[in-house]
Amino acid sequence: MLFLKECKKIIFSLVFVIYCVVLFGFYFTQFANDCKKPLEKPIEGQTDYGTIEKEVPEIMMPAAIEGLVGEYLSGEFSAYPYGFYKCVKLKEKDRKKLAEIITELSGITKETLEKFDDYEPSGYVMGEDGGLAYTDGNIPEINIPPTLTYDDFRELMRKADKIIGGGSKYSDENIIGNFSRIPKTYEDALEEWERFYNDDKITGAYARLFCDYLGIIVSTLPVFLAVFLSERDKSSGMRQLVYSRKITSARLIFTRYFSLVFTMIIPVFITALLAFANVKKIYPDNELDKFAILKTAVYWLIPNIMASTAAGMLVTEISSGLIAIFVQGAWWFASIFASSELTGSIRNFTFVMRHNSLLGYDIFQNEWHTIVFNRLFFTVISLLAVLLTAVIFEMKRRGVFNVKLFKDRSRKSKA
Amino acid sequence: MENRIEISHVDKFYGRKRALKDVTLTIEQGMLGLLGRNGAGKTTLMKCLAALHTIQGGSISVCGIPIENAREIRSIIGYLPQDFSMYPTMSVWESLDYLGLLSGMDKTLRRERIEMLLKRVNLEEQRHKRVKALSGGMKRRLGIAQALLHDPKTLIVDEPTAGLDPEERIRFRNLLCEVAEERIVILSTHIVGDIEATCEDIAVMNGGEILWRGTVSRLLENTNGKVFTINAEKKYLAEIKKRFIVTGMLVQNEYVTVRIICEDKPGIKANATPPNLEDAYIYCLYSNGCDVSGGV
Structure with a gap:
């Protein structure tokens, strides 16, 4: 009542x-x-069917390394340590550890990372005509060592995630979704x-x-x-x-x-x-x-x-x-x-x-x-x-x- | 179940401020008037009795139930706060029905009690009126109806006549007197006229303490021979105010009739007059060391 x-x-x-x-x-x-x-229904011959997550080392490795270098240079890391968004800023000691990992992954030396002050993130920016244009951003050149295996890469990414505090884009749970998307084929779409x-x-x-x-x-x-x-x-x-x-x-x-x-x-x-x-x-x-x-x-x-x-x-x-x-x-x-x-x-x-x-x-x-x-x-x-x-x-x-x-x-x- | 409230050595603090100081009081069936200035501690005491405040020292039992047993206390106490209203868009009937539900009353009992109380407080015709459309007096009567809804053994009313016109005030006082025939009613007020018209048993509070407890006639007796009237030219008024406690005055052209309180007959020409309750109350405060120089 x-x-x-x-x-x-x-x-x-x-x-x-x-x-x-x-x-x-x-x-x-x-x-x-x-x-x-x-x-x-998807039609065969369409130009775009969207993307899907798929574990493809050749796609994931350069994309994830580029992402890690970009976040390192910006000084801020996106993470979801407990399911909630957190903007992580590392202490100097942790930045040094992460720089060593980046060197192993990308061949970029610590000195280059420290001196690089021309960083620009990739993404959409406002063009001169007022429209949005995609820019690749600006980071040091990445040369993945030929000796770096996929397993080594994943292990180093796990270490990077641990330094960031967990829940980062490089964690086992997130790395594929963030860096390994491939275009859907007609068969996938169908x-x-x-x-x-x-x-x-x-x-x-x-x-x-x-x-x-x-x-x-x-x-x-x-x-x-x-x-x-x-x-x-x-x-x-x-x-x-x-x-x-x-x-x-x-x-x-x-x-x-x-x-x-x-x-x-x-x-x-x-x-x-x-x-x-x-x-x-x-x-x-x-x-x-x-x-x-x-x-x-x-x-x-x-x-x-x-x-x-x-x-x-x-x-x-x-x-x-x-x-x-x-x-x-x-x-x-x-x-x-x-x-x-x-x-x-x-x-x-x-x-x-x-x-x-x-x-x-x-x-x-x-x-x-x-x-x-x-x-x-x-x-x-x-x-x-x-x-x-x-x-x-x-x-x-x-x-x-x-x-x-x-x-x-x-x-x-x-x- | 004994029909008595026992308050024994009660202390109450608001932070470091002591709002009630060693209050001891026994209240029997009938009406008790609690008289005191604003800030005397009346509302605090009322809230303690209604289990709306916890006490820091002493004990209270209402009809044999210790105050700590809040749920049982709430079921035998009816409380009308000084500053209250009800959901403005609800009708008179709906408001009472809602509060009856909160008191755990079943539908049949609610209907019976609401019908009876609306008749008693003379709000029968307003039963479908929204609360926001009621006059101040009607709201007060609705307040007393809600307080009596669950047929409490004790009714606590805090400054119930504040803001009412004389006619409503008289009606309200009469209503309280009727109600007090069946239960304990504690009427807290700073309006002496309310007490004069309704209570024989009173307690005077000041600074969180009970200054005086007894009957109205005894309080008046205490003041016998201490109230005088002086007729003087207006120019002497300031001097009179300085020397005596003034409880009333009537200005007529160049002359003024002043009602004063004085322990002994003043030296100037003054006529002894029987005290009224207002005089007795002011004298009570004065004789207990309170500052009453503000007077009239």
């Missing part, structure tokens, strides 16, 4: 209406836009397309695309609703009345939490049904799994809603709603923009999982264990955060917890 009352409070709030508008808006402008025509039909059964692929888009939204918007509900007692002057009731803090906080999660799932499920209708429209003759998108949304999106809501409630209870929104925004931003990969960029602690493609069934399947761990991790962490919120709520209720680090807008006693 209390659960339903809390749901009603949320549903009839302006913040919930905004949540729905943004969610549906995002759905229609993103997913529905990508869902207008069936995935085209195989992938057939997998889309036969293994993914169409809806599986659209379910991932749907969750990729919606995941961006449900990883941040729930914090606004969590803040709204947590702050509402304070802003309405209702806190003392709620505090003085018999209900336990754990029951109240968990009920509010689950009502928030429940109400936020409803529009997600509605868009999932709309998504299925969209897919059915473009594949009218295929047998589709009616619940594939819903099922994927449950394990993919609910942990995001849970985590974002729990973080919002906890930070609001400790400090204020504004800080909660800031913290959640920073987390979301870091998660979204830390990785340039839009497909299969899922690690143990990646908050916003991305897979912005109808293809890549294999990538997704290969990462299945990581995905299960990841989603369970965020679910458990969320529940622990809510438990902590309930403990803090009870302490505040008894006048024990008195936040002084942050501004608390709760009304103060006047006597």
Whole structure:
């Protein structure tokens, strides 16, 4: 009963209406836009079929060495030591060790590395005409020693990864994806397309695309609703009345939490049904799994809603709603923009999982264990955060917890 | 279950500030008026009794339940804070129903109690009105209804008449008197008129301490023979204020009638007059060493 009352409070709030508008808006402008025509079968003789990961030493070795030299000269290394992005800057001692590895890999001497001050990264730059142009960048010439075997190369890359602190582009987990991509052949593309039909059964692929888009939204918007509900007692002057009731803090906080999660799932499920209708429209003759998108949304999106809501409630209870929104925004931003990969960029602690493609069934399947761990991790962490919120709520209720680090807008006693 | 609150040597600190100093008080069924200035410690004491503040020393038991047992305390206490409101977009009925749920009441009981209380606080016609549309007086009455919703053994009301017009204030006081027939009611206020109209049993607080405890008539007795009126020209007013504690004055053209408190009959022409509760309260503060020079 209390659960339903809390749901009603949320549903009839302006913040919930905004949540729905943004969610549906995002759905229609993103997913529905990508869902207008069936995935085209590759045609033999096409100029480009995209790329795939494949362990090819001849491609990987020069590319990875070039990458390592470039990062060394820039002084910054991208890494995901615990699944979160980290910009690593090495101490002088470690730079010396890494320079020795680079010398072994590339033949570039330590002196050349030290004196080279004309470094330019490769990538797209603004051209004189205002358009983007690709530049190869500028690094010292690489001469891979003929005696360097592939095994030696991998071993040296492992050492480099260890010096960087783990999780770098040169780790065993990342090196192929980062430096060993080959153009797809017609046969590769056709195989992938057939997998889309036969293994993914169409809806599986659209379910991932749907969750990729919606995941961006449900990883941040729930914090606004969590803040709204947590702050509402304070802003309405209702806190003392709620505090003085018999209900336990754990029951109240968990009920509010689950009502928030429940109400936020409803529009997600509605868009999932709309998504299925969209897919059915473009594949009218295929047998589709009616619940594939819903099922994927449950394990993919609910942990995001849970985590974002729990973080919002906890930070609001400790400090204020504004800080909660800031913290959640920073987390979301870091998660979204830390990785340039839009497909299969899922690690143990990646908050916003991305897979912005109808293809890549294999990538997704290969990462299945990581995905299960990841989603369970965020679910458990969320529940622990809510438990902590309930403990803090009870302490505040008894006048024990008195936040002084942050501004608390709760009304103060006047006597 | 005994219908009594026992407060024994209670201390409460806000950081290093001692908000309650060795407070000892026994409160029986009926209404107790807790009178004191702003900042005297009344709200702190009320919050301690409602298990909304922890105490650092001493003990409190409400109807035999130690204050540490917060959940049980919350189920037998009704609390009306000084500064409160309810969700503005909810109706009167919905607000009460929601708070009833938080008190663990089942649907039938909630319906019965809400009907009965809306009648009692005269808000029957406003049941579907949104809280934000209620007047200050109506909100206060809704406040008392929510505090009585779970039929508590003790009702704690903190400055309930602040901001009400005279008519609403009288209505509210009468309501409190009715309620006090069945339970312990603690009325905290700095408005002497509220106490005068509702309580026989009072406690005066200042600086976190209980200065005086007893009946209104005894407090008045203590002040007998210490209140005088002086008729003087207006130009002497400053001098009178300097020499005596002034509790009232009435200006008429060039003359002023001043009500003063004085231990002995003043040397100037003054008429002894029976004290009212305001005089008695000010004298109580004065005789306990409090600075009352601000007077009137």
